[in-house]
Amino acid sequence: MKITLLTAYFYPEITAATHLLSDLTQDFAKYGAEVTVVTSIPTRGIDEETRKEYKCRNNEKAGPNIRIIRVGTDRDESKNFIVRAFRYGLNAYLIYHTAKQIESDVYLVSSTPPFLGVAGAFLSKKTPTVYNLQDVFPDSLVNAGKTKEGSLLIRICRKVERYIYKKQTNILTISRDFKNLLLVRGTPENKISMVYNWIDENQVVAVLREKNILISRYGLNKDKFYVTYCGNIGHSRS
Numbered sequence: 001m002k003i004t005l006l007t008a009y010f011y012p013e014i015t016a017a018t019h020l021l022s023d024l025t026q027d028f029a030k031y032g033a034e035v036t037v038v039t040s041i042p043t044r045g046i047d048e049e050t051r052k053e054y055k056c057r058n059n060e061k062a063g064p065n066i067r068i069i070r071v072g073t074d075r076d077e078s079k080n081f082i083v084r085a086f087r088y089g090l091n092a093y094l095i096y097h098t099a100k101q102i103e104s105d106v107y108l109v110s111s112t113p114p115f116l117g118v119a120g121a122f123l124s125k126k127t128p129t130v131y132n133l134q135d136v137f138p139d140s141l142v143n144a145g146k147t148k149e150g151s152l153l154i155r156i157c158r159k160v161e162r163y164i165y166k167k168q169t170n171i172l173t174i175s176r177d178f179k180n181l182l183l184v185r186g187t188p189e190n191k192i193s194m195v196y197n198w199i200d201e202n203q204v205v206a207v208l209r210e211k212n213i214l215i216s217r218y219g220l221n222k223d224k225f226y227v228t229y230c231g232n233i234g235h236s237r238s
Contacts, residue, residue: 001033004102006095006119007110008088010037010068012054014045016232017134020197021110029065036067038099040091041074071098081146088113095119100126109168111135118160121167131168133178134197137161162186 009015011022021037028035042054055074062068072091078084092115099107100123107129109120114137120129138147138157147153165171165187173179173194182192209215209222220226 002103002105003028003033003035003108004099004104004106005035005037005039005108005110006099006116007037007039008091008095008113008116009044009110010039010042012046012050013042017110017112023198023200024108025066026063029063032065034065036069036102036104037062038069038071038095038102040072040095041070043074043076069098071095085113089115092116092119096122099123106130108132111137114138114157114160114164117164117168121164124167124169128169129167131164131171133171133173133182136178136181 005021005025007021009018009021011018025035025037043051046054051074054070057068057070059069060067071094073087075087077087092113095116096119099119104127107120107123107127109123109129109131110116111131111133112135117131117137120131123129138154138161141147141157142149142154162185165182165185168191171182171187171192173182173192174197176194179192179194183189214220214228215222
């Protein structure tokens with residue numbers, strides 16, 4: 001099987017989902033699939049030396065049956081909402097333009113940024129797509145306080161959202177709430193599959209407090225009980 005993965009972020013970038021996509025890519029290849037990752041030039045969460053190194057890695061073999069193609073601008077993501085949206089749109093178009101020229105049995109499409117969902121909708125006209133819904137858009141815009149429900153922007157985004165869900169061949173969700181939300185918004189249940197996000201239980205294991213580097217690094221009291229949040233922290237999650 002030939003699988004093409006469309007994603008805005010991939011290793012060595014550090015985001016909430018890059019390790020999941022790396023795991024998927026490696027396992028697909030391990031079981032015999034030919035995997036092509038089409039992604040952006042990395043800029044997030046890496047140092048300048050790594051950034052310069054990967055700027056020249058536009059088309060590379062990353063292991064048996066794995067090829068990574070990097071496109072788009074290498075400029076940092078701006079904090080300005082409009083500039084960032086333009087950057088996302090440009091990179092998503094270049095990812096789509098590259099991916100549609102690759103012979104594939106299926107396209108696996110990331111949901112962030114939502115421009116990739118539109119790309120997946122277009123690609124579904126020629127090849128089956130699987131839309132990996134990790135974030136619900138435009139709800140995240142409202143939650144982040146960028147705009148209000150009922151605004152012109154949100155009304156337009158809602159139409160785009162319905163188009164994306166309608167055109168994808170299949171949609172992966174990561175929770176029952178996401179699945180129920182898709183059903184409420186008119187997505188047929190036979191198009192939806194629920195797959196929880198995961199961890200490698202051989203790598204993420206219990207550690208004795210005497211050997212816990214976080215306790216020693218931050219000078220924490222070993223006798224107290226701690227709750228740790230591991231994930232993104234932003235306006236939409238507050």
